[in-house]
Amino acid sequence: MTMRMNILHQEFGMRRQSVIIWSLAIAALILLYLSLFSSFAADAALLNEMMSQFPKELLTAFGMNDTDLSTVLGYFGLAFLFVQICLAIQAASYGFALVSIEEREWTADFLLAKPVGRAQILTSKLLAVLAGLAITDAVVWGASLLALAMFTGGQSFETKPLWLLLLSVVPFQLFFLSVGLVVSLLVKRIRSVTPYAMALGFGMYVLSAFGDLLGESALEKITPFQHFDPHYIVQHAAYDAPLAALSLAVIVVSLVASYVLYRRRDIPAVV
């Protein structure tokens, strides 16, 4: 279970450019959204007044029930949803690619012939990805705090929901990373990572948005976009504990299953 520094280095280096691009793109997204806040807040106050006259069922149907877009955090929660989509796709693509790329590019037999256990390989690779994701997180946090300081026009807001929101990205990413990894080990071969990552990341988002649109049902509960719903966190200043625990359980099960599956995986080799 220990790790190997040289594998970690290699893996981290391979992903460096991708991590930089994702981080900068997400930071730009946050800054762009928040820079629109002041021009939008004025309209939003009016909007809220109008919306308060609507019946609750109608607002639920349009996914607007508990969003107050005229407040800093209400607006930030909306922007944060897009951050979540990006993070989901990034983490899912890293998860799907983690070990499948060796088989696709015929380097798996080379790697596995080295005097390193499979569990060691997986641990080293995972740590390298986690380092990349941690860098992205740091950039996201920095950009969020910077944008909130720059563009809120002196409006005050509570810090607790903000921190809960920002910290929620860690289990959120882990969910997509570990599920991507375990799925990549369950299927025989992954020919292209992007469609898989899109299907998992964006599919979960669509499922969640769709659930908001047409009322509650059980199926939507499987998506982390519901587990760490920004609106819920902003409104309650807390996580939806049972759902967050569901996310954590999925992460643990997926990681354990990944180790088991990878250790006994049949690896295709160049003939």
Place this chain on the structure above:
Amino acid sequence: MNIFVREVKGNLKSLLIWSVIVALFVTIGTAKFSAYFENPEMLKVLDAMPPALLAAFSMEGFNLTTVSGFVGLMFAYYVLMLGIAAAMWGSEIISKEERDKTVEFALTLPVTRSRVVTAKALAALFNCVALLLVTWGISIVTARPYSPDAAFYRFLALLMLALFLLQLVFLAIGLLLGCAMKQYRRASSLAVSVLLGTYFLSIITALSAKLDFLKYLTPFKYFDAVKILNESRLDGGFVALSLAIVVVSMVGAYVTYARRDLYI
């Protein structure tokens, strides 16, 4: 023709998976819709509201108690799903030859590169049309229990036409990226970036009227279901814009692929 048949066969599984996803999605949506259909409480609420207020939220067309309103609401999701499928097919169908290290073989055959692109583009188009027909068919089947009138079918047909144009736009962009990118792995991730970027943009434009000019940049805003329902026609300017994007992308695809240094 050989390339076309081969590509269609090769993509059959992907097409089946997408069809199942769309079918599931429509079925679940319709099941939820049944709670809203001619729900007297909802109707009362809608009747009680001043028309100006409804217009402010563009709800006048999105009357959830009617089948047309429901399908109008679903349209955004159709665009999203079929758009992703089209962009993926477009970029993958070109770039996969390099990923699978078959590009040398494919291009040593006695066919020109432009014919390869044509055959592959047609195969991807075939997939898009098939998925569109699946979506159309399922929409009709699931709407039937609510005995929609002829106007609904006309509305649905127009929506599908809009959907087809948007598929073409995303397919052409995907093909262009597949042809133009030197590194095969960039092609599909860039296609995804374009899709995500334009999707986020479409949501920003909805936030404030001041950002209305951005709608030209995002295909998700080209055809508005409410407008289609009210005017029962597509906006000519945006039809032209879509076709222009398709033509420019396809020309770009042929030009770049013809002179492309292959990744081996």
